Amino acid sequence: MPSAVEHPWDLSPTEAVKMQRELRDRIVLQPLEMPVRRIAGADISFNMYSDVFFAAIVVLDYTTLEVIESAYFTETVSFPYVPGLLSFREIPTLLKAWQQLKEKPDVTMVDGHGIAHPRRMGIATHFGLATGSPTLGCAKKILSGHFTPPAQEAGSTSPILDKEEVIGYALRSKARTNPLFISPGHLLDLEGALAIARHCLGKYKLPEPTRLAHQMVNAYRREHGAND
DNA sequence: GCGACAG
DNA sequence: ATCTTGTCGC
Numbered sequence: 001m002p003s004a005v006e007h008p009w010d011l012s013p014t015e016a017v018k019m020q021r022e023l024r025d026r027i028v029l030q031p032l033e034m035p036v037r038r039i040a041g042a043d044i045s046f047n048m049y050s051d052v053f054f055a056a057i058v059v060l061d062y063t064t065l066e067v068i069e070s071a072y073f074t075e076t077v078s079f080p081y082v083p084g085l086l087s088f089r090e091i092p093t094l095l096k097a098w099q100q101l102k103e104k105p106d107v108t109m110v111d112g113h114g115i116a117h118p119r120r121m122g123i124a125t126h127f128g129l130a131t132g133s134p135t136l137g138c139a140k141k142i143l144s145g146h147f148t149p150p151a152q153e154a155g156s157t158s159p160i161l162d163k164e165e166v167i168g169y170a171l172r173s174k175a176r177t178n179p180l181f182i183s184p185g186h187l188l189d190l191e192g193a194l195a196i197a198r199h200c201l202g203k204y205k206l207p208e209p210t211r212l213a214h215q216m217v218n219a220y221r222r223e224h225g226a227n228d
Numbered sequence: 229g230c231g232a233c234a235g
Numbered sequence: 236a237t238c239t240t241g242t243c244g245c
Contacts (some may be wrong), residue, residue: 047237
């Protein structure tokens with residue numbers, strides 16, 4: 001098992017940017033070695049204007065895309081939302097849910113970007129480094145880089161470019177919907193991330209891991225901290 | 229200097 | 236991110 005990177009999380013935004021520059025050198029982008037048996041979806045939910053977070057990690061069978069197990073955790077967070085520093089706000093809670101899983105997944109799809117980030121340190125990449133496991137990012141909006149809209153047909157893609165470098169793909173998961181933005185996080189490469197995202201598409205716009213994690217974390221929030 | 233800006 | 240049913244359009 002690859003080494004998980006350990007570091008303090010109680011940082012100021014300025015210190016967080018410095019930390020990202022240090023962590024960047026530890027990113028490993030390579031083809032997945034082993035075939036995927038289980039894939040997880042990771043997501044955070046909270047009530048508007050509240051700092052009480054709810055995290056969920058949902059593990060699915062890669063072949064059937066059916067839920068095998070899920071873990072949850074809730075706590076109050078203090079790091080502010082700053083575009084580019086999302087991982088410092090959401091990962092601590094996600095890690096506490098992750099620790100409760102009986103069996104870790106082979107790869108995890110995180111809500112947000114992987115290397116399609118100004119410093120290549122999106123939440124999916126950071127989560128991969130923190131757990132020492134393969135990850136990819138699936139975001140609904142672009143954060144950095146440029147792309148030309150994919151063709152209208154479902155399954156079409158176009159590269160997300162930062163200068164000359166390809167940092168991810170815009171994927172039209174369904175016809176007549178805005179594209180999703182897929183990028184590798186850690187211990188995975190560009191093509192592998194795209195192949196996995198496509199494999200996980202079902203009847204909806206969002207890939208099953210992300211869609212189910214979002215649905216289940218919202219159910220968890222509503223039956224627990226109903227209010228704040 | 230100005231606009232953009234994941235969740 | 237979150238509040239929310241039906242409704243208009245491709």
